[in-house]
Amino acid sequence: MTPTWIFLPPEACHDLSAELPVMRVTADGSRAMSLAEALADVPAHWQLVLPVEAVTACAVQLPTQKARWMRQALPFAVEELLAEEVELMHLALGEQLADGRHRVYAVRASWLRECLALCAAQPPQAIRVDADLLPRQGSQLLWLRSRWLLGGEAPWRLALQPEHWPVLAGRCPAPHIASAPAGQQLPEAVDEAHLLEDAQQWLVRQHAGVDLAQGEFARRQSGDGWLRWRPLAAVLALCLILQWGFNLAQGWYLQREADAYAASSEALYRELFPQDSKLINLRAQFDQHLAQSTGRDSPLLGLLAEVAAALNAEGAPQVQVNQLDYSATRADMSLQLQAPGFAELEGLRERLEAAGLSVQMGSASREAEGVSARVVIGG
Incomplete structure (x- = not known):
């Protein structure tokens, strides 16, 4: 789609x-009209073309290739090339030239704001x-428009009268190509000449030209507000992904633990x-x-009850059961006990015998944590 251009x-x-x-x-062609008429029914996709007389074009060497730092370095690089204070100018960065320099375009910021204010209803x-x-x-x-425009490979962009070209021709890269409507006298010392029916239409078809709508003059799209929240959204998305990954890993770990306990329980049951x-x-x-064992008045449950009563007797020293084995064939229970001393083990043996239980205590040994011994009850 060819957009509308306003020169x-x-x-x-x-x-x-x-x-x-x-x-x-x-x-369809070019028409002369007032700016108000041109903007009356302008489409959304239109471009504003400024006269070169309002713009200073030059080329500078920038100390970096990073876009953000290049923007910061621009004012210092062009300050000596401008006739006005650089703080008053809007600077636009163009393409890089063959010698490594970058094109730079400077236009008075207040004038450009005034221009765009006239187009506020439908910005370009x-x-x-x-x-x-x-x-x-x-x-x-x-x-x-009654003057020659000069452009091309060189960094400068100028408007000049025919008598000025011979002075500049020697400093301009070859070939020298002039384009003009029929009947217009061509300048001297040109290598090629082209006749045009509509200069403006020919010009917009060249698909050249740097967009000066940069920095504070960049066009704000309707969705640009979202860009301010994009970093926060990225952080939230990262947090959600990390939380999801943590939940997945935790679920996998817990499932493995559950499977291990299930396998252990099954092995014990068998x-x-x-x-x-x-x-x-x-x-x-x-x-x-x-339930069946309880209904048959299982000896195991009886022994457990007697042992629990002896271990938890009032005033009795604390004796810890480290291991319990029960043999249904022998109808006895083997306990691996740990107590603070030999006296505590002896007291437990006496309480078990007083309850009518047969108690056989193996040799006790002293360890760092206290005294341990193996006791067989019943049988």
């Missing part, structure tokens, strides 16, 4: 108003300079009840066996 005349440099005569260029999509739209091959001359060939519901089957 401001050189008079715009000192007389900006809604009645300013401009050229509106579309795919891009801001170009008429002489900068010329092709980059050699040195290009174009007759437009060891206790080898006669059960089918294992459907471990807990239900274990509860069933426990």
Whole structure:
């Protein structure tokens, strides 16, 4: 799609108003009208073309290639090349030249704000300079609005009268190419000449020109507000991903632990009840066996009750059970005990015998934590 272009005349440099005569260029042709008329039904995709007289073009060597630092270095690089204070200028960065320098365009910021204020209802999509739209091959001359525009490979962008060209020709890269409407006298010392029916239409078809809508003059899209929140959204997204990963890892770890406990419980059940060939519901089957054992007045439960009473007798020193083994065949219980001293073990033995239990105590040994001994009850 070919956008609409509005060319401001050189008079715009000192007389900006809604009645300013401009050229509106579309795919159908070029028409002269006032700025207000040109903006009346302008489409969303249109471009504003400034006269080169309002812009200073130069080339500077920048100390960095990083975009953010290049913007910061621009004012210092062009300060000596401008006739006005650099703080008053809007600086736009162009492409890099073959010698490593970058094109820079400077325009008075207050004037550009005034320009854009006239277009506030429908801001332009891009801001170009008429002489900068010329092709980059050699040195290009174009007759437009009663003056020659000079552009091309060289960093400068100028508007000049025919008598000025012979002075500049020797400093401009070859080939020298001039384009003008039929009947316009061509300048001297040119290598090629092209006749144009519509200079503005030809110019916009060159697809050249740096967009000056940079920095504070960059066009704000409707979705630009989202860009301010994008870093925060990225942090939140990262947190969610990390939390999801943590939950996944924790779930995997807990599932492994649960599987290990389930396997251990199944192995213990099969060891206790080898006669059960089918294992459907471990807990239900274990509860069933426990109920059956309780109903038959299991000796194990009786022994456990007597031992618990002796261990927890009032005033009795604390004796710890480290291991318990029960043999249904021998009907006895083996305990691996740990106590502060030999006297505590002897006291426990006496309480068990007083309860009518048969107690056999193996040899006791002293360890760092106290005294340990093996006791067999019943049998």
